[in-house]
Amino acid sequence: MQNPFETEERRAFRETIRRYVEAEIKPNIDEWDEAGDFPWRVHEELGAMGFFGFGVSDAHGGLGFEDAFMRAAAAEEMCRAGGTSVWAGVSGRTISIGPIEHLANEEIRERALEDIVLGRKGSCLSITEPGGGSDVANMQTTAVRDGDEYVINGSKTFITGGMNGHYFVVGARTGGEGLAGISLFFVDADTPGFSRTPLERKMGWWASNQATLYFDNCRVPAGNMMGEENRGFIAIMENFNFERLALIAGALGMMKTCLEESIAYAQERKTFGKPLIKHQVIRHKIAEMSAKVDQIESYLIMMCWQISEGNMPVAEICKGKFATTKALEFCASEAMQIFGGAAYLRGNPIERIYREVKVFAIGGGSEEIMHDLAMRQMGL
Ligand SMILES: Cc1cc2nc3c(=O)[nH]c(=O)nc-3n(C[C@H](O)[C@H](O)[C@H](O)COP(=O)(O)OP(=O)(O)OC[C@H]3O[C@@H](n4cnc5c(N)ncnc54)[C@H](O)[C@@H]3O)c2cc1C
Structure with missing residues (x-):
C-alpha cells in the first residue's frame, strides 16, 4: 500500500530497522524463543538506531521529535520477521518512556532517561494487578505519604520486561476510590521492599519476560511522584x-x-x-x-x-x-x-x-x- 505521507527520512528509518531485523533477529529468533531470552546488546543496538527516542528531547538521549509514522514502522518491521517476542522484550521501555519524559522530575530524567533511551537500562510500565487489568480505575496498590516519602504496598502482574527492568513506572492509589485517586510513581528496582518473580510457561512471547512485582513497604522520595497527585489515571x-x-x-x-x-x-x-x-x-x-x-x-x-x-x-x-x-x-x-x-x-x-x-x-x-x-x- 502506497503511503502518501512517506518521506525520505521515514523510508530510511524503516529500511534501517528492516535490515537490522533481517540480519540480527530473524536468524536467531527460534533459538532465543526456546531459550526464553535474548542478548542485552539488542536493547543497545536498537537504542543506537533511535528506536526508543521518539518524543524524547535530545538532551535526554532522544531524537528530539515525534513521528507516529516512524513509530509505527518500527513496530511493524520488528514484528514482520516473526520476531514479536524480541519486540515485546524491549517494549516495556517503549511504553514507559513517555511518562518518564513528560512527568518525572528533572533529577530522575537526568539520572535515568538517557540510559533508558539508549537501551543501557530497562524501564517498565506497571499498571495491571493480580486482581485485574481492564478496570484500571479500581487498582488496589496504595502509596501513602509519610513525611517526605511515599510508602508503596501492593503488587502488579504481567509486567513486560519486569525481570530485567531497572526502573518502574507504577500506578498506585493515593486518594479515594475510583479513577480520581490514582497517581504514578518512579520506582528504582533496588528500592528496599521491591521484589519480583517471573511469569513462566506462556503461550507466546517466549523470548521476552513478564513479571509479578511486589511492593512491601517500599519507600520512595515524595519527588518520585510523576505528574500531579491523583491525576495518574x-x-x-x-x-x-x-x-x-x-x-x-x-x-x-x-x-x-x-x-x-x-x-x-x-x-x-x-x-x-x-x-x-x-x-x-x-x-x-x-x-x-x-x-x-x-x-x-x-x-x-x-x-x-x-x-x-x-x-x-x-x-x-x-x-x-x-x-x-x-x-x-x-x-x-x-x-x-x-x-x-x-x-x-x-x-x-x-x-x-x-x-x-x-x-x-x-x-x-x-x-x-x-x-x-x-x-x-x-x-x-
Ligand atoms: C504477555 C502480556 C504482557 C503484558 N504486559 C503488561 C505490561 O507491561 N504492563 C501492564 O501494566 N500490563 C501488562 N499486561 C496486562 C494486560 O494489559 C492485561 O492482561 C489486560 O489489560 C487485561 O486485563 P486482565 O488480564 O486482568 O483481564 P480482566 O480485566 O480480568 O478481564 C478478563 C476478560 O474480561 C473482559 N472484560 C473485562 N471487563 C469487561 C467488561 N466491562 N465488558 C466486557 N468484557 C470485559 C476482558 O476483555 C477480558 O477478556 C500484559 C499482558 C500480557 C498477557
Whole structure:
C-alpha cells in the first residue's frame, strides 16, 4: 500500500530497522524463543538506531521529535520477521518512556532517561494487578505519604520486561476510590521492599519476560511522584494511545508475514496435480488476507497522519486495535490452513504468529475494552 505521507527520512528509518531485523533477529529468533531470552546488546543496538527516542528531547538521549509514522514502522518491521517476542522484550521501555519524559522530575530524567533511551537500562510500565487489568480505575496498590516519602504496598502482574527492568513506572492509589485517586510513581528496582518473580510457561512471547512485582513497604522520595497527585489515571489513558498504535502496527507486520509466507508456500506446494495457489478456495483465502492487510494499513496511515497533524484519534485507535487483532486472527488462521501440517511445527513463522495472536487481542486494552471505549469516544 502506497503511503502518501512517506518521506525520505521515514523510508530510511524503516529500511534501517528492516535490515537490522533481517540480519540480527530473524536468524536467531527460534533459538532465543526456546531459550526464553535474548542478548542485552539488542536493547543497545536498537537504542543506537533511535528506536526508543521518539518524543524524547535530545538532551535526554532522544531524537528530539515525534513521528507516529516512524513509530509505527518500527513496530511493524520488528514484528514482520516473526520476531514479536524480541519486540515485546524491549517494549516495556517503549511504553514507559513517555511518562518518564513528560512527568518525572528533572533529577530522575537526568539520572535515568538517557540510559533508558539508549537501551543501557530497562524501564517498565506497571499498571495491571493480580486482581485485574481492564478496570484500571479500581487498582488496589496504595502509596501513602509519610513525611517526605511515599510508602508503596501492593503488587502488579504481567509486567513486560519486569525481570530485567531497572526502573518502574507504577500506578498506585493515593486518594479515594475510583479513577480520581490514582497517581504514578518512579520506582528504582533496588528500592528496599521491591521484589519480583517471573511469569513462566506462556503461550507466546517466549523470548521476552513478564513479571509479578511486589511492593512491601517500599519507600520512595515524595519527588518520585510523576505528574500531579491523583491525576495518574488520565496520564495512563493518554499513554495507552501510542502503545495501542504500536500494537496495531505490530499486528499489521504479522499479517503481512502471514500473507507473504502463504503466497510463497501456495506457489510452491502442489496438490491434486497443481500448485495450491491455483485452487479457487486457496486463492480466495489469499485475496481475503490481502484485502485485510490493505484495509488495516490504510487505516493505520490515516491514524498516523492525524497524530502528525496534532490530533490524537482516540476512537480510531480503539476501533483500529480491535479491527486489527480480529484481522490478525483471521490471517493467522488462514495461513495455518494453507500451510497444513507444515505450520504445526515449531520453527515455522506461522506457528509462532498463530500462538501470539491472543496477546495482541488482550494486552494494552482487550478487544472487549476497546469496543467499549470506542463507543464512549463516539458519545454512546
Ligand atoms: C504477555 C502480556 C504482557 C503484558 N504486559 C503488561 C505490561 O507491561 N504492563 C501492564 O501494566 N500490563 C501488562 N499486561 C496486562 C494486560 O494489559 C492485561 O492482561 C489486560 O489489560 C487485561 O486485563 P486482565 O488480564 O486482568 O483481564 P480482566 O480485566 O480480568 O478481564 C478478563 C476478560 O474480561 C473482559 N472484560 C473485562 N471487563 C469487561 C467488561 N466491562 N465488558 C466486557 N468484557 C470485559 C476482558 O476483555 C477480558 O477478556 C500484559 C499482558 C500480557 C498477557
